[in-house]
Amino acid sequence: MATIEQKWFDYVLTLATDNVTHGGGPFAALILRDGELIAEGVNSVTRTNDPTAHAEVMAIRKACEKLGRFQLDDCILIASCEPCPMCFGAIYWARLSAVMYLASGDDAAGAGFDDAFIRSELKLPLTHTRISFRHIVHSDAGKPFEYWKASSSKTEY
Amino acid sequence: MATIEQKWFDYVLTLATDNVTHGGGPFAALILRDGELIAEGVNSVTRTNDPTAHAEVMAIRKACEKLGRFQLDDCILIASCEPCPMCFGAIYWARLSAVMYLASGDDAAGAGFDDAFIRSELKLPLTHTRISFRHIVHSDAGKPFEYWKASSSKTEY
Numbered sequence: 001m002a003t004i005e006q007k008w009f010d011y012v013l014t015l016a017t018d019n020v021t022h023g024g025g026p027f028a029a030l031i032l033r034d035g036e037l038i039a040e041g042v043n044s045v046t047r048t049n050d051p052t053a054h055a056e057v058m059a060i061r062k063a064c065e066k067l068g069r070f071q072l073d074d075c076i077l078i079a080s081c082e083p084c085p086m087c088f089g090a091i092y093w094a095r096l097s098a099v100m101y102l103a104s105g106d107d108a109a110g111a112g113f114d115d116a117f118i119r120s121e122l123k124l125p126l127t128h129t130r131i132s133f134r135h136i137v138h139s140d141a142g143k144p145f146e147y148w149k150a151s152s153s154k155t156e157y
Numbered sequence: 158m159a160t161i162e163q164k165w166f167d168y169v170l171t172l173a174t175d176n177v178t179h180g181g182g183p184f185a186a187l188i189l190r191d192g193e194l195i196a197e198g199v200n201s202v203t204r205t206n207d208p209t210a211h212a213e214v215m216a217i218r219k220a221c222e223k224l225g226r227f228q229l230d231d232c233i234l235i236a237s238c239e240p241c242p243m244c245f246g247a248i249y250w251a252r253l254s255a256v257m258y259l260a261s262g263d264d265a266a267g268a269g270f271d272d273a274f275i276r277s278e279l280k281l282p283l284t285h286t287r288i289s290f291r292h293i294v295h296s297d298a299g300k301p302f303e304y305w306k307a308s309s310s311k312t313e314y
Contacts, residue, residue, distance in 0.1 A: 009293055009295050010295075010297070013295065013297045013298065013300055013301060016300075016301035017300050017301045017304050019301075020301060020304040020305050020308050020311065021304070021308075023310070023311075023312065025305070025314070026301035026302050026304060026305040027301065028301075045227050045250075045314050046227060046312040046314055049221045049222060049225060049226055049227045050218050050221055050222070050227065051217060051221060051227045051228065051229075051247065051250040051251040051252075051314070052209065052214050052217060052218060052247045052250065052251075054250075057209050060208060060209060061207050061209060064206045064207055064208060065206060065207070068206060069206055070202050070203055070206045070207065070208045071208065072208075080298075080301055081301075082283070082290075082292070083290075084246060084250075085242060085243075085245070085246040085279060086242075086243050086245075086246025086247050086249075086250060087243075087246070088242070088243075088246075088275075088278075088279060089241060089242040089243025089244075089245075089246060089275055089279075090208065090209045090243050091288060092243075092274075092275045092278065092288065093202075093208040093209065093211075093241075093243060093275075094208040094209075095208075096288060097288070097289075098288065098289040098290075098291070099288060099289065099290045099291070100290075100291045100292075100293050101290065101291075101292060101293065102292075102293055102295045102297075102298040103298040103299060103301070103302065104292065104298075107298065107299055107302055108302070110302065111302035111305050111306055112313065117249075118245075118246055118249045118250075119279070121245075121249065122242060122245060122246075122276070122279055123280060126239070131248060131249065131253060131254070131255065131256060132254075132255040132256065133239075133240075133255075133256045133257075133258065134255070134256070134257045134258075135239070135257075135258060135259075135261065136166055136257050136258065136259055138166050138167075138170065138259045140167070140170045140259075141170065141237075141259040141260040141261075141264065142260060142264055143170055143173075143174050144170060144173035144174045144176075144177060144183035144184065144185075144237055144238075144260070145183050145260065145264055145265070145267065145268035147174050147177040147178070147183060148177050148182070148183040148268050149268055151177050151178075153180065154177065154180075155180065155203040156269065157182070157202050157203055157208070
């Protein structure tokens, strides 16, 4: 992997810090391709009433919109902080080639953002999680997948 | 918890099946409050070039927008299929009170959606994941959190 210029690490931390001043959470993320900035995102959860609007998710959405595709396998993500499990999942679905992060999950926990709770819940069987997950038996549960498998016009991802 | 009417289970499966016909993935989700439909979402990844546009995320975003808040602790989510790790994280950040799902992760895997890979990656230390996660040491890494802790105008979440 090519060396990433130090300026991007400085920049993502500045974005994260400035976002607090603008009423957001202390997080930012960048998407780069070949050393060039494709998109940036800042935590916008409370500002936009969207609990999924973490910096990494915002940056991924914007990069995909800009590049007109739903995969970013030629891009890297730089995050001001270690991604939470939701963002980890988003990074995998977007198939980013690599991630670099500055602050650790422990640093975030020290500021009241305890992603570790979600991480530990993810390791439990769904019958034991704090939020109740109930599997409902239904005779048509497999029908959407049958249609999917039979469809000749689908776009796989 | 109040009994959920059977019609919602039928409806979410119909939405998921119809979404395949309309070029999307075979997934749908509903948000209910007191038995009333607040929002619905369908998988829109390929249609909108957004890898985070899973049905659950779409439904959560819409419900929050409609209710004008970023937490859904008085709502439940009904998903046509067991949520993937990204959606699991979104469900926790949205603080939904409960989740019900119809098809299992195994059903999804049988149709080519192998969320199990992301789940197993989440259990690894970040030094061992398939996508490289690199912790960059930076003297200002904690600065966004210092600003956050010192801010008197922040909205916590």
